[in-house]
Amino acid sequence: MSDSVALKSAPAAASKAEPWGAKPRRALSGRNIMLYGTLIVAALYYLLPLYVMIVTSLKGMPEIRLGNIFSPPLEITFEPWAKAWASACTGLNCDGLSRGFWNSVRITVPSTLISILVASVNGYALANWKFRGADIFFTILIVGAFIPYQVMIYPIVIVLREMGIYGTLTGLVIVHTIFGMPILTLLFRNYFSALPEELFKAARIDGAGFWQIYLRIMLPMSLPIFVVAMILQITGIWNDFLFGVVFTRPEVYPMTVQLNNIVNSVQGVKEYNVNMAATLLTGAVPLIVYFVSGRLFVRGIAAGAVKG
């Protein structure tokens, strides 16, 4: 807004034959107050829900009924956390979120590994071993990424039912592999295409084949992109709700579905502190991945944003 300040000060500084260059801006200029003020207000708005979740989960129910949701807890209690983990009721059973957590682990780990494995080989084939017609399949795949899942869900239910794995974890892993494929294949194809072609040619001359080049050259050279893909898949699959609810039975419901059943179950008195503890527990895994991975996460979503 006040960039003219910088311009005016430049000649003044030069005439004094002092150390030259633009005059350093004062820390408390009007511009900076506006700038950082806006950013801090925005940051508070974004942090507020996290804060509310944390304080609510640490209060007892009597305190929640009396106080306001923004006040810090007078008496800190971890009971809601224990209850959310081990004994909250979903309407079907009362063993808390722990069951959903382990289900989610058993869904996320194989889904992430298999989807990345399949997509990286696909991307490699597209980048280095393109055969006739490969691009047609790839185009369908990318366009397919925009089709609402609701359109394809029922045919998949039929296919899985015919295979006898509808409602099982295996079925869900396959579904995650399918829907992770467009974005991951794109990610790997672009990455492998950008690697120097000489490497590939040299390996070919030395007699290495498809799988040998993949395992010995491509794989070790592309660890960063594998990490990006992992971040993308772990958060995406952990946060999934629709596929969990459509393709699994209540015993194998992932954590998000279980959480929703706990919080939105109609029977019993609402225990807001337990609900918030449960919500935080479910959000914890992607949040940890997010905070640990930092810039790589940004890179992942920039590539994966298409997944929407």
Place this chain on the structure above:
Amino acid sequence: MTGQAHTGRPRRLLRNLSSKIASIPMMLTAVVIFLGGTTWTVVYSFTNSKLLPRANFVGLDQYERLWDAPRWIVSIQNLAIYGALTLVFSLVMGFVLAALMDQKIRFENTFRTIFLYPFALSFIVTGLVWQWILNPEFGVQSVVRALGWTSFTFDPLYNADIVIYGVLIAGLWQGTGLVMCLLLAGLRGIDEDIWKAARVDGIPMWKTYLFIIIPMMRPVFITTLVIIASGIVKVYDLVVAQTSGGPGIASEVPAKYVYDYMFQAQNLGQGFAASTMMLVTVAIIIVPWAYLEFGGRKRV
């Protein structure tokens, strides 16, 4: 590696065999699931399937019933309101934040981390948090009332007229960080010399943004727009968690209509018709974009 097809016709299928075997999952997904599945659903939307899919064609019956259903009309209206406002607000807020972040500020990484963390959370978590914050008995409304303004009313989740705005608040909280990130990447791609030239000419900063930078970022904006828009059409978990479609049917959305008819009301035909309408909506967004993005390039 593609031009060698004419040399050995008989063994064409075997050439590059490993690559073809490795691509089987991709080919199956593309052809069977994406192409086949979509076609199947569209075809069966013209049948009167109830509990099980049945190839008993009844023309446009399902679509007539769909557009006669008050719940579907409400869903479409909600999607239109939610979609239009999400587009406007997330683009404006996202751009303002990105422009602020681009002022060579300190603690840029901290701010980015804060603005983007909601995006790492699921819609279920988002919906439940905002359900709690907007709870009229304990949340924002009661806090403001406790401060002395006793007639203050803000209970979007319990008021059918404004419930969709309650969902919108949560949706914006979750998604604006992503828009900021994408636009910030776009801003960083602008040549520094443009800024210098504008400064030399004495153009105020806001004018530079409005008339020079934003027009230059058109491709970035369009991509962002497509990403937001295709996300909006899919909105489902957020509503399920925050309002369960209530009060009454006031916050229903198309994706929820599809799920409920397919898996709970045992009325597959309606579900297929509704999901086909979702597909049409996406096509309306995607096709012009794809045409501009890829169709235009060929002519150059």
